[in-house]
Amino acid sequence: MQQKIIILDFGSQTTQLIGRRVRELNMYCEIVPYNKFPADDPDVIGVILSGSPFSVYDEKAFKIDLDTVRGKYPILGICYGAQYIAYTNGGNVEPAGSREYGRQNLTTIDKSCPLFQGFDDNSQVWMSHGDTITAIPTGAHVVASTPQVENAAYYLPEEKPVFGVQFHPEVFHSVQGTLLLKNFVVGVCGGKQDWSAANYIETTVKELREQVGKDRVILGLSGGVDSSVCAVLLNRAIGDQLTCIFVDHGMLRKNEFSDVMKDYECLGLNVIGVDASDKFLGDLEGVTEPEKKRKIIGRDFIEVFNAEAKKITDAKWLAQGTIYPDRIESLNITGKVIKSHHNVGGLPEEMHLSLCEPLKWLFKDEVRRVGRELGMPEHLITRHPFPGPGLAVRILGAITREKVRVLQDADDIYIRGLRDYKVKLSGEEARSVLAAGVPANMENGEIEVSLYDQIWQAGAILLSEVRSVGVMGDERTYENPVALRAVTSTDAMTADWAHLPYDFMAKVSNDIINKVKGVNRVCYDISSKPPATIEWE
Ligand code: XMP
Numbered sequence: 001m002q003q004k005i006i007i008l009d010f011g012s013q014t015t016q017l018i019g020r021r022v023r024e025l026n027m028y029c030e031i032v033p034y035n036k037f038p039a040d041d042p043d044v045i046g047v048i049l050s051g052s053p054f055s056v057y058d059e060k061a062f063k064i065d066l067d068t069v070r071g072k073y074p075i076l077g078i079c080y081g082a083q084y085i086a087y088t089n090g091g092n093v094e095p096a097g098s099r100e101y102g103r104q105n106l107t108t109i110d111k112s113c114p115l116f117q118g119f120d121d122n123s124q125v126w127m128s129h130g131d132t133i134t135a136i137p138t139g140a141h142v143v144a145s146t147p148q149v150e151n152a153a154y155y156l157p158e159e160k161p162v163f164g165v166q167f168h169p170e171v172f173h174s175v176q177g178t179l180l181l182k183n184f185v186v187g188v189c190g191g192k193q194d195w196s197a198a199n200y201i202e203t204t205v206k207e208l209r210e211q212v213g214k215d216r217v218i219l220g221l222s223g224g225v226d227s228s229v230c231a232v233l234l235n236r237a238i239g240d241q242l243t244c245i246f247v248d249h250g251m252l253r254k255n256e257f258s259d260v261m262k263d264y265e266c267l268g269l270n271v272i273g274v275d276a277s278d279k280f281l282g283d284l285e286g287v288t289e290p291e292k293k294r295k296i297i298g299r300d301f302i303e304v305f306n307a308e309a310k311k312i313t314d315a316k317w318l319a320q321g322t323i324y325p326d327r328i329e330s331l332n333i334t335g336k337v338i339k340s341h342h343n344v345g346g347l348p349e350e351m352h353l354s355l356c357e358p359l360k361w362l363f364k365d366e367v368r369r370v371g372r373e374l375g376m377p378e379h380l381i382t383r384h385p386f387p388g389p390g391l392a393v394r395i396l397g398a399i400t401r402e403k404v405r406v407l408q409d410a411d412d413i414y415i416r417g418l419r420d421y422k423v424k425l426s427g428e429e430a431r432s433v434l435a436a437g438v439p440a441n442m443e444n445g446e447i448e449v450s451l452y453d454q455i456w457q458a459g460a461i462l463l464s465e466v467r468s469v470g471v472m473g474d475e476r477t478y479e480n481p482v483a484l485r486a487v488t489s490t491d492a493m494t495a496d497w498a499h500l501p502y503d504f505m506a507k508v509s510n511d512i513i514n515k516v517k518g519v520n521r522v523c524y525d526i527s528s529k530p531p532a533t534i535e536w537e
Pocket of ligand 1: 294385386387388389457492529532533534535536
């Protein structure tokens, strides 16, 4: 039996975070739409109700019959979840006088309540709600308050207890939020915390062997974390029955194709490397429009991949590194359930391959943990995301081999610089980097990490249609600028530009201009997303 916590999703932006926090406790959980509770699943040990963009009074508010879960499992309602339980159980919810938002301190805490055991006085929490609970459910006690929010948390001490918190324990700024979730899933629900990378590998390897039998599997590798971990996991399960295909479209990073091929070979993978750069660069000749570039690359990729895949005539399965956030059905405000993402591109339909997705229950940080447990090298595991079309969307204007070479050289200097520059972090900054799964040891309250590990994604962009004047030695130059981009983010949906140290920027700028022929100016992109995007095209 794999114990699980069910998180009912009422549409909050932080629902996925609740899932991640529970998993960080080595406790398995699944996020399901608010109205899809798996009533006949014997492994469920507790239920969490998420927040929501709606007020309980909204006509369109997501509503459930609480009797499907109340009295059957311990329940924790977060924000809207807590308000909904109050509203439907003899309590009352009203618009807050002023919007209750941001950091607040719990000035009163009932530490005898199972949810708040081990809490510090004045523990900081994060509030974000327009409505507030003015009367708690019949039979409940108030167990925490802030100066602004009297009913910050309540407790219904029944055989299957019910808790409501109006703050967000899943959010980083709720300093003891993880303790609260642990108190719920372990202390109240009896979770055994038996979800670990080693455990996952053991059961998944067994399942893959049963699923695939003696069949052959093909997998498209990209050099990225997900497809690489997927390949190594499959290799552990079925060895040589797995054939991987890695396509070089000619717009990867400098030496990336050969470096990654070497890594894969060291990992014992059976990889076919296909150099299709002539085809891609030929088809892209003279194309300047970003979406057209993407379409050509997507089409060529499918053609090249399918041509290789067809040579493996006995293949029965196509494996993909789809991960959990790719599949979580997110609820949009109109109440429609939408698929947020499809990883499935280029499935060779005529080959009638079945899909095999061994990472489909994992969050990104868990994929990394599985990779480490499988003994993969750290540089493959902590690699930044990189767009499928590669440098094509970072060369503004038409693409040529020469422009790719210039950008590869500038980008290489930049990325190596980010890896080499070490910073010491403490407090919230350190906690945030550690929470993202970066391996670092805390010493005297500090950790040392590279700038590369501190940011979500970085890259250089060649402004190949812009030229500016410069001077080198006695020579006048008239060359292209390169823009550097580095962003912090947790999911690429929103991002902020990274505040890189000035001495680092000065050195990188110097190095690029001195060493990369064709570049005489370096700029730094200080746009956040939104309204800009991470990539320039
Ligand atoms: P944007 O530029 O939309 O990017 O802020 C968000 C994230 O997605 C990556 N990205 C892509 N990945 N194919 C991909 O596989 C693409 O066409 C593509 N465009 C953007 C981008 O690098 C960032 O991580």
